[in-house]
Amino acid sequence: xxxxxxxxxxxxxxxxxxxxxxxxxxxxxxxxxxxxxxxxxxxxxxxxxxxxxxxxxxxxxxxxxxxxxxxxxxxxxxxxxxxxxxxxxxxxxxxxxxxxxxxxxxxxxxxxxxxxxxxxxxxxxxxxxxxxxxxxxxxxxxxxxxxxxxxxxxxxxxxxxxxxxxxxxxxxxxxxxxxxxxxxxxxxxxxxxxxxxxxxxxxxxxxxxxxxxxxxxxxxxxxxxxxxxxxxxxxxxxxxxxxxxxxxxxxxxxxxxxxxxxxxxxxxxxxxxxxxxxxxxxxxxxxxxxxxxxxxxxxxxxxxxxxxxxxxxxxxxxxxxxxxxxxxxxxxxxxxxxxxxxxxxxxxxxxxxxxxxxxxxxxxxxxxxxxxxxxxxxxxxxxxxxxxxxxxxxxxxxxxxxxxxxxxxxxxxxxxxxxxxx
Amino acid sequence: xxxxxxxxxxxxxxxxxxxxxxxxxxxxxxxxxxxxxxxxxxxxxxxxxxxxxxxxxxxxxxxxxxxxxxxxxxxxxxxxxxxxxxxxxxxxxxxxxxxxxxxxxxxxxxxxxxxxxxxxxxxxxxxxxxxxxxxxxxxxxxxxxxxxxxxxxxxxxxxxxxxxxxxxxxxxxxxxxxxxxxxxxxxxxxxxxxxxxxxxxxxxxxxxxxxxxxxxxxxxxxxxxxxxxxxxxxxxxxxxxxxxxxxxxxxxxxxxxxxxxxxxxxxxxxxxxxxxxxxxxxx
Numbered sequence: 096x097x098x099x100x101x102x103x104x105x106x107x108x109x110x111x112x113x114x115x116x117x118x119x120x121x122x123x124x125x126x127x128x129x130x131x132x133x134x135x136x137x138x139x140x141x142x143x144x145x146x147x148x149x150x151x152x153x154x155x156x157x158x159x160x161x162x163x164x165x166x167x168x169x170x171x172x173x174x175x176x177x178x179x180x181x182x183x184x185x186x187x188x189x190x191x192x193x194x195x196x197x198x199x200x201x202x203x204x205x206x207x208x209x210x211x212x213x214x215x216x217x218x219x220x221x222x223x224x225x226x227x228x229x230x231x232x233x234x235x236x237x238x239x240x241x242x243x244x245x246x247x248x249x250x251x252x253x254x255x256x257x258x259x260x261x262x263x264x265x266x267x268x269x270x271x272x273x274x275x276x277x278x279x280x281x282x283x284x285x286x287x288x289x290x291x292x293x294x295x296x297x298x299x300x301x302x303x304x305x306x307x308x309x310x311x312x313x314x315x316x317x318x319x320x321x322x323x324x325x326x327x328x329x330x331x332x333x334x335x336x337x338x339x340x341x342x343x344x345x346x347x348x349x350x351x352x353x354x355x356x357x358x359x360x361x362x363x364x365x366x367x368x369x370x371x372x373x374x375x376x377x378x379x380x381x382x383x384x385x386x387x388x389x390x391x392x393x394x395x396x397x398x399x400x401x402x403x404x405x406x407x408x409x410x411x412x413x414x415x416x417x418x419x420x421x422x423x424x425x426x427x428x429x430x431x432x433x434x435x436x437x438x439x440x441x442x443x444x445x446x447x448x449x450x451x452x453x454x455x456x457x458x459x460x461x462x463x464x465x466x467x468x469x470x471x472x473x474x475x476x477x478x479x480x481x482x483x484x485x486x487x488x489x490x491x492x493x494x495x496x497x498x499x500x501x502x503x504x505x506x507x508x509x510x511x512x513x514x515x516x517x
Numbered sequence: 518x519x520x521x522x523x524x525x526x527x528x529x530x531x532x533x534x535x536x537x538x539x540x541x542x543x544x545x546x547x548x549x550x551x552x553x554x555x556x557x558x559x560x561x562x563x564x565x566x567x568x569x570x571x572x573x574x575x576x577x578x579x580x581x582x583x584x585x586x587x588x589x590x591x592x593x594x595x596x597x598x599x600x601x602x603x604x605x606x607x608x609x610x611x612x613x614x615x616x617x618x619x620x621x622x623x624x625x626x627x628x629x630x631x632x633x634x635x636x637x638x639x640x641x642x643x644x645x646x647x648x649x650x651x652x653x654x655x656x657x658x659x660x661x662x663x664x665x666x667x668x669x670x671x672x673x674x675x676x677x678x679x680x681x682x683x684x685x686x687x688x689x690x691x692x693x694x695x696x697x698x699x700x701x702x703x704x705x706x707x708x709x710x711x712x713x714x715x716x717x718x719x720x721x722x723x724x725x726x727x728x729x730x731x732x733x734x735x736x737x738x739x740x741x742x743x744x745x746x747x748x749x750x751x752x753x754x755x756x757x758x759x760x761x762x763x764x765x766x767x768x769x770x771x772x773x774x775x776x777x778x779x780x781x782x783x784x785x786x787x788x789x790x791x792x793x794x795x796x797x798x799x800x
Contacts, residue, residue: 328606397643399639399641399642399643400643400645400646402601402639402643403639403643403644403645403706403709404645404655405601405604405632406599406601406632406636406637406639406710407632407636407655407656407659407709407710407713408628408629408630408631408632408633408656408659408660408713409629409655409659410629411604413659417655417659418645421646421647422645422646
């Protein structure tokens with residue numbers, strides 16, 4: 096009898112355990128499905144932005160037709176009328192198109208990037224003038240999207256006329272249309288034309304902002320943590336500061352942006368919309384994270400190490416800088432990288448300090464107005480053109496890649512120092 | 518008083534095995550001047566008095582053991598000897614402690630230099646999270662004892678040899694010290710302390726975290742080191758005090774109850790509290 100009840104209890108307990116385990120597995124399954132869905136949709140809609148559709152042209156580089164005057168100085172070469180040349184090359188492929196409206200419809204196939212590429216080619220190879228060269232130039236966004244299969248051929252969302260599509264299909268059949276890797280997406284600046292828009296400016300801007308953020312917040316954060324943890328007396332004042340630092344970590348980022356707007360831009364008058372100011376605002380946000388990470392790693396350093404170093408005759412400052420801080424460095428670095436990864440994804444404070452303008456240039460210094468990765472995503476997501484959809488997804492791929500790399504670095508630092516200590 | 522009633526027989530045998538009685542007597546006779554002297558030392562933590570009027574002479578080239586129940590103030594007293602209590606908030610010390618006649622609490626004393634002359638080994642082995650070499654080299658570096666790399670290397674090797682650790686670690690000098698076993702770590706800490714050539718070595722329960730074999734090695738080492746250094750050891754183990762020390766002081770509730778030759782303390786204690794403690798009636 097006794098044994099029987101125990102058996103029932105046992106079975107009940109085993110079932111409860113099994114139930115609990117299956118809840119865990121289910122929630123894990125749900126989370127990983129969501130993640131797979133997120134990544135796969137982003138990759139499937141974004142991967143094509145790393146490629147471009149080009150058209151193969153034969154250009155007769157005739158100085159007269161290009162309107163280039165001798166001598167072939169940079170100014171004279173730059174002043175040539177390349178747009179006409181590109182258009183004429185296109186019309187040459189379709190001799191049957193004669194009427195003005197038809198020609199205009201046909202010329203829609205060309206991206207403004209086409210004449211720029213021809214111009215850059217001529218400036219780079221002035222000796223080729225007088226010869227005939229073969230050059231691949233980009234097609235405009237709608238045709239690019241059509242070729243990539245993102246644009247419906249029929250229905251109310253189609254953007255091209257039946258004739259335009261027929262002309263394009265003929266070029267495809269003739270083998271003049273190519274699908275190429277688009278390095279300009281990673282190196283170039285933003286553009287009004289989706290096929291020309293690149294994320295290089297945003298990457299550089301984010302890099303400069305993070306650099307400024309790191310240079311400000313890392314030393315300041317360590318100094319603050321060291322003082323609070325190692326040198327300060329436990330007074331009401333230090334406790335107040337401690338509580339405030341913990342609160343700062345929870346302040347919404349948009350408020351830091353407003354602070355930057357009010358103080359850094361309006362009081363100190365630093366140039367708005369620059370990575371310098373963006374980095375300063377992000378540093379304000381990252382500081383509490385670094386201070387908290389550094390303090391907890393300082394606290395985790397065994398008191399025996401401090402005592403040992405003191406007993407060896409080291410001064411308190413020597414103890415801190417020669418023994419305690421080096422031992423706390425891995426944890427601090429991990430916290431810093433995670434803080435910087437957070438800062439990389441912050442959008443709101445950058446909107447507040449004006450890093451939201453359309454900037455077509457890649458910034459040369461942190462003092463130039465610039466875009467940044469999250470704000471670029473925000474701007475592209477708002478754009479009406481169909482071509483920006485894949486650009487948005489591709490920008491998300493880029494920022495996610497950077498985030499994963501940074502977190503990976505944090506994991507590597509942590510695991511390497513762990514094995515060292517063991 | 519009958520020896521057997523004061524101290525269990527087997528432990529006395531153990532002590533007798535390890536302690537060379539002649540050496541003890543010789544040591545007592547040779548030593549004339551105390552190296553380290555404490556007079557009327559009082560220590561307060563805030564309002565609480567931790568030590569009352571402690572006076573003791575620590576003779577050079579001897580091992581002095583401080584025994585007593587937990588919380589009796591023996592570690593506090595040890596930490597007064599190299600001014601480690603300076604860094605404790607709210608700790609106040611009165612009285613006089615002199616090293617070779619110099620007041621170590623005088624205002625013009627450099628604590629860094631003092632700790633160079635009075636080394637310390639802690640209860641828990643506390644190697645720095647660096648290589649074995651860096652651990653030993655740290656002291657000579659901050660005290661400026663080695664001018665050239667070769668001096669430093671020589672100093673590291675001799676210190677490790679003195680600590681009897683060199684043969685065990687000579688092939689892994691640049692590997693993390695935290696990879697050593699507990700006993701090796703403690704001997705490393707002793708090597709680290711003697712690398713700066715102190716006059717006095719303070720040991721705060723150096724074997725309480727070690728197994729009996731490692732303890733035996735550390736005790737053997739203490740026997741060798743006493744030829745060159747004065748050693749003060751705080752210990753919970755009366756057997757250890759009996760085995761290694763020539764003089765023993767018994768602390769109780771902040772008082773130094775009795776200090777005498779180890780033989781007298783264990784075989785012929787004067788105070789009833791000492792007798793009760795070493796017979797195991799309390800503590």
